[in-house]
Amino acid sequence: MTTQERLQQAAELLAPWTKSTATPEDVRLDVVIDAADLGAAVAALHGARWGYLTAITGLDDGPDAGGLQALYHFIGGAAVVTLRVSLPYDNPTVPSVCGVLASASFFERELAEMFGVTVVDTPNPDRLFLPEDWPDGAYPLRKDYTDVPAPQAD
Amino acid sequence: MTQPIEKIETPKGERFIIPIGPQHPALKEPGHFEFTVDGETVKDATVRLGYVHRGIEKATESRNYIQNLYLLERICGICSHTHAMTYSLGVEKLAGVEAPPRAQAIRVIVAELERIHSHMLWLGVAAHEAGFDTLFMYSWRDRETVMDLLELLSGNRVNYSANVLGGVKFDITPEQAGDVLKGLDFLEGRNRHYLDVVSNDALLLGRIRGVGVMTQADAERLGAIGPTARASGVALDVRIDAPYIAYKDFQPALITETAGDLEARFKVRVREIEESIRLIRLLLEHLPEGELVARMPRRIPAGEAISRVEAPRGEAFYFIKSNGTDTPARVKVRTPTIFNMATVLSLAKGLQLADMPMILVGIDPCFSCNDRMVTVREAERAETWTWNELREHGIKVYQR
Numbered sequence: 001m002t003t004q005e006r007l008q009q010a011a012e013l014l015a016p017w018t019k020s021t022a023t024p025e026d027v028r029l030d031v032v033i034d035a036a037d038l039g040a041a042v043a044a045l046h047g048a049r050w051g052y053l054t055a056i057t058g059l060d061d062g063p064d065a066g067g068l069q070a071l072y073h074f075i076g077g078a079a080v081v082t083l084r085v086s087l088p089y090d091n092p093t094v095p096s097v098c099g100v101l102a103s104a105s106f107f108e109r110e111l112a113e114m115f116g117v118t119v120v121d122t123p124n125p126d127r128l129f130l131p132e133d134w135p136d137g138a139y140p141l142r143k144d145y146t147d148v149p150a151p152q153a154d
Numbered sequence: 155m156t157q158p159i160e161k162i163e164t165p166k167g168e169r170f171i172i173p174i175g176p177q178h179p180a181l182k183e184p185g186h187f188e189f190t191v192d193g194e195t196v197k198d199a200t201v202r203l204g205y206v207h208r209g210i211e212k213a214t215e216s217r218n219y220i221q222n223l224y225l226l227e228r229i230c231g232i233c234s235h236t237h238a239m240t241y242s243l244g245v246e247k248l249a250g251v252e253a254p255p256r257a258q259a260i261r262v263i264v265a266e267l268e269r270i271h272s273h274m275l276w277l278g279v280a281a282h283e284a285g286f287d288t289l290f291m292y293s294w295r296d297r298e299t300v301m302d303l304l305e306l307l308s309g310n311r312v313n314y315s316a317n318v319l320g321g322v323k324f325d326i327t328p329e330q331a332g333d334v335l336k337g338l339d340f341l342e343g344r345n346r347h348y349l350d351v352v353s354n355d356a357l358l359l360g361r362i363r364g365v366g367v368m369t370q371a372d373a374e375r376l377g378a379i380g381p382t383a384r385a386s387g388v389a390l391d392v393r394i395d396a397p398y399i400a401y402k403d404f405q406p407a408l409i410t411e412t413a414g415d416l417e418a419r420f421k422v423r424v425r426e427i428e429e430s431i432r433l434i435r436l437l438l439e440h441l442p443e444g445e446l447v448a449r450m451p452r453r454i455p456a457g458e459a460i461s462r463v464e465a466p467r468g469e470a471f472y473f474i475k476s477n478g479t480d481t482p483a484r485v486k487v488r489t490p491t492i493f494n495m496a497t498v499l500s501l502a503k504g505l506q507l508a509d510m511p512m513i514l515v516g517i518d519p520c521f522s523c524n525d526r527m528v529t530v531r532e533a534e535r536a537e538t539w540t541w542n543e544l545r546e547h548g549i550k551v552y553q554r
Contacts, residue, residue, distance in 0.1 A: 029410070054462075054488065128203055
């Protein structure tokens with residue numbers, strides 16, 4: 001199957017939940033969906049054995065641009081399909097996809113601790129990278145977390 | 155009158171939890187594992203990461219694109235070139251710039267030399283964990299050859315700093331190419347010997363054949379990548395599936411094994427060294443003429459780029475978002491080990507405690523230190539082991 005056919009197949013599989021699409025690069029397809037549809041969309045890709053989940057990227061675009069995003073990147077050969085979910089600052093919540101993809105557990109834990117996104121029903125909600133004594137409610141990869149030492153030359 | 159000796163009874167079915175780690179000095183990824191054991195059999199395994207989480211992703215947001223190149227190269231001391239290259243490829247995509255052909259070829263040559271040194275490092279570590287220190291000594295002695303070649307080209311043994319945004323920093327002269335070819339001839343001969351050892355040495359095979367088997371279906375389900383996946387017959391290699399830079403013209407062969415055990419993981423890596431040697435020779439022979447650097451804008455146009463590179467341990471994935479300034483809005487880094495770590499947790503179940511060092515090492519999680527603390531917890535009693543003692547335990551069990 002060529003890369004374009006793969007992308008076409010993914011677009012068809014995701015059509016029931018697609019709100020809009022973009023093609024930032026000719027091997028990529030970005031599909032905007034609702035957080036509530038995430039489980040069904042991931043199950044559709046998985047059911048058709050379309051590629052694998054390579055990463056979940058958290059994004060904080062700042063309050064002006066509408067808040068947080070969670071990006072689920074799937075890889076099939078050279079094709080990259082990204083499921084894009086917008087999340088409000090006020091109680092950002094996504095459903096866990098671990099029921100379908102067990103390998104997503106680490107990524108969900110990272111998303112939760114770094115961006116303060118609640119991942120509902122994730123099998124292990126413990127911290128993965130941050131220390132045990134990290135303060136609650138401090139999410140380091142959010143833009144409003146500024147407790148970062150400035151770069152210094154020695 | 156003597157006191158009656160209290161009889162100590164071990165409650166039936168009680169399980170002990172054995173924590174391993176997190177101290178692994180000199181490694182990029184210390185991890186704390188806890189194995190729940192019933193006698194000698196591992197029943198469950200968990201991992202806690204982040205002991206050296208340095209906040210690099212956050213730090214990229216307060217540095218410009220050029221500063222970030224040097225920061226990201228330091229994510230890993232083994233595959234430093236991989237990180238610098240994956241980042242450069244992403245930024246170049248955003249800027250709409252392509253590195254000149256000669257720069258692309260030099261990037262691939264350094265990447266393949268890095269793969270050779272990484273795989274040889276692993277071979278030594280894995281041999282050591284198996285108690286086969288002769289192989290460890292030989293492979294690390296021979297690995298010096300490839301380290302010398304990297305130093306010859308770049309001036310550095312690690313963090314070669316080969317990449318600049320838009321190209322590479324140094325050229326390869328015909329004299330240097332000659333020295334590299336000479337070094338490769340030596341390595342090829344040694345590598346043939348290693349393939350013989352890992353295929354035929356009865357003592358080593360006793361530790362690796364049929365141990366830690368991961369079927370192809372399991373590898374796909376658990377999300378294994380890189381040599382760990384290829385040893386289970388999964389056809390996955392970014393260099394082949396989504397060729398980048400000079401890999402478009404110089405394709406490596408896909409190296410897979412079907413057994414899915416530790417032996418297969420040894421063989422895949424040793425055979426990949428052979429393939430890397432072939433590829434470097436081919437590139438040196440057909441090194442394109444021309445510039446080393448394409449001109450890059452200082453401000454990177456707004457947009458999002460994804461770049462993927464086959465690191466020695468599997469796919470490295472970068473997501474870079476630019477807001478049109480000289481500083482990225484977000485750099486997301488997904489390294490291969492986090493992917494393969496999940497396979498360890500699953501593989502461990504049902505195996506012997508004595509096999510754990512080899513199972514951990516089997517995925518090549520950048521483990522090269524031997525002084526990790528192990529605490530054996532037995533109800534109220536706690537006993538502290540070093541990683542060395544766990545390793546000795548493994549070797550002793552197999553000496554019986």
